[in-house]
Amino acid sequence: MQQSKTVAFHTLGCKLNYSETSTLSRTLEASGFVKKDFEEQADVYVINTCSVTENADKECRMLVRRIQRRAPQSFVVITGCYAQLKPEEIANIEGVDLVLGAAEKFNIAQHLQDLTKGDSARICSCDIEDVSGFNSSYSHADRTRTFLKVQDGCDYNCSFCTIPLARGHSRSDTIDRVLIKVKEIAAQGVKEIVLTGINLGDFGKGNDGGKQRDENFYDLIQELDQIEGIERYRISSIEPNLLSEEMIRFVAQSKKIMPHFHIPLQSGSNKILGLMRRRYQRELYTERVAMIKEQMPHCAIGVDVIVGFPGESKEDFQETFEFLHELDVSYFHVFTYSERDNTPAFDMKPVVPIHERQERNKILRNLSHQKLQYFTQQHLGATRSVLFETVDKNGIMEGYTDNYIKVQTPYRSEWVNKIIDWELR
Numbered sequence: 572m573q574q575s576k577t578v579a580f581h582t583l584g585c586k587l588n589y590s591e592t593s594t595l596s597r598t599l600e601a602s603g604f605v606k607k608d609f610e611e612q613a614d615v616y617v618i619n620t621c622s623v624t625e626n627a628d629k630e631c632r633m634l635v636r637r638i639q640r641r642a643p644q645s646f647v648v649i650t651g652c653y654a655q656l657k658p659e660e661i662a663n664i665e666g667v668d669l670v671l672g673a674a675e676k677f678n679i680a681q682h683l684q685d686l687t688k689g690d691s692a693r694i695c696s697c698d699i700e701d702v703s704g705f706n707s708s709y710s711h712a713d714r715t716r717t718f719l720k721v722q723d724g725c726d727y728n729c730s731f732c733t734i735p736l737a738r739g740h741s742r743s744d745t746i747d748r749v750l751i752k753v754k755e756i757a758a759q760g761v762k763e764i765v766l767t768g769i770n771l772g773d774f775g776k777g778n779d780g781g782k783q784r785d786e787n788f789y790d791l792i793q794e795l796d797q798i799e800g801i802e803r804y805r806i807s808s809i810e811p812n813l814l815s816e817e818m819i820r821f822v823a824q825s826k827k828i829m830p831h832f833h834i835p836l837q838s839g840s841n842k843i844l845g846l847m848r849r850r851y852q853r854e855l856y857t858e859r860v861a862m863i864k865e866q867m868p869h870c871a872i873g874v875d876v877i878v879g880f881p882g883e884s885k886e887d888f889q890e891t892f893e894f895l896h897e898l899d900v901s902y903f904h905v906f907t908y909s910e911r912d913n914t915p916a917f918d919m920k921p922v923v924p925i926h927e928r929q930e931r932n933k934i935l936r937n938l939s940h941q942k943l944q945y946f947t948q949q950h951l952g953a954t955r956s957v958l959f960e961t962v963d964k965n966g967i968m969e970g971y972t973d974n975y976i977k978v979q980t981p982y983r984s985e986w987v988n989k990i991i992d993w994e995l996r
């Protein structure tokens with residue numbers, strides 16, 4: 572009897588990539604592969620790359636080298652955003668056998684029917700303009716929470732971003748198909764779904780068998796709210812200009828959509844927002860935050876911010892700092908700007924020196940830390956619902972409140988995947 576081939580995965584980057592790796596893994600398992608841990612011996616290794624990761628090239632080389640040491644005869648596949656952006660560069664890495672671009676990623680099972688190693692890597696990639704299909708994906712972070720991809724690609728053209736080049740136009744699943752997936756996930760006992768996409772608020776774009784779609788993100792969350800079995804939804808991230816007042820009102824009265832938003836800001840200076848080609852100014856952001864807090868004073872709000880964008884003077888940065896300082900938000904994700912080929916920002920001047928970028932990053936991370944402490948302290952003594960997770964971290968279990976405050980307590984197996992009213996202390 573022929574032995575099953577084995578496959579191991581490694582994912583770089585965002586939640587969307589993780590959900591896609593999970594789907595690639597299920598696809599290969601369905602076609603007879605046995606999944607292994609990345610640190611184990613396997614016949615095939617798949618690395619799902621990211622274009623945002625700094626030094627994606629270096630990281631990829633390092634991983635391939637590790638694979639070669641462990642399993643020199645194995646077949647190495649590189650896919651994901653970086654594979655779409657720089658297929659030739661990746662094909663030249665010694666030890667790579669196959670590069671799969673955005674259109675071919677989900678046909679991985681067909682590509683792995685023949686595992687013969689050639690003299691050079693095979694590239695299966697097309698122009699991103701020709702990538703139009705939508706492939707649904709979901710992952711389990713553990714069995715309590717799942718990341719469900721409902722949208723892909725982006726039609727915005729922020730001047731620093733390579734995602735539209737790596738993932739193509741905005742397109743999404745249909746509501747009907749999302750509901751089928753959600754029921755499938757609910758049947759596995761999952762309690763919480765994180766709705767994931769590149770530009771989630773743009774949900775509804777794409778065409779359904781040639782018919783133009785007439786659905787949007789607000790329609791989606793209203794439908795999801797009615798599904799039995801799933802008790803919590805989180806919206807992974809939404810652009811401020813796409814977060815409408817009706818959505819905020821709906822979330823405020825919903826028992827299932829958690830009071831937690833993550834809203835990219837990127838800069839608190841209108842000058843920089845303009846250079847970044849963002850589709851709003853800081854005043855709109857302030858309005859959205861005020862609207863959320865008015866309806867849900869307990870709501871967690873996370874903010875993405877980039878420091879060191881070209882042209883960001885000390886005064887512009889100070890403006891961002893003061894803006895964030897005053898804003899009633901809970902935490903930030905701070906990114907240090909780094910140049911990306913083929914983006915308009917690449918040629919913008921004056922460039923902010925690296926040490927200055929790092930310094931600004933540190934300042935905002937400190938501020939974020941203070942914000943999170945303040946937000947948590949505001950809720951001490953309050954009782955909120957916590958979903959406890961599966962992982963046993965040296966006798967400790969963790970969970971998150973509805974409004975995303977992390978809770979830790981001694982591990983109790985009977986609490987795993989249970990939602991419990993919890994007094995915050």
Ligand code: SF4
Nearest residue numbers: 725727728729732734
């Ligand atoms: S909204 Fe801007 S930053 Fe976000 S994916 Fe689209 S182009 Fe990139």
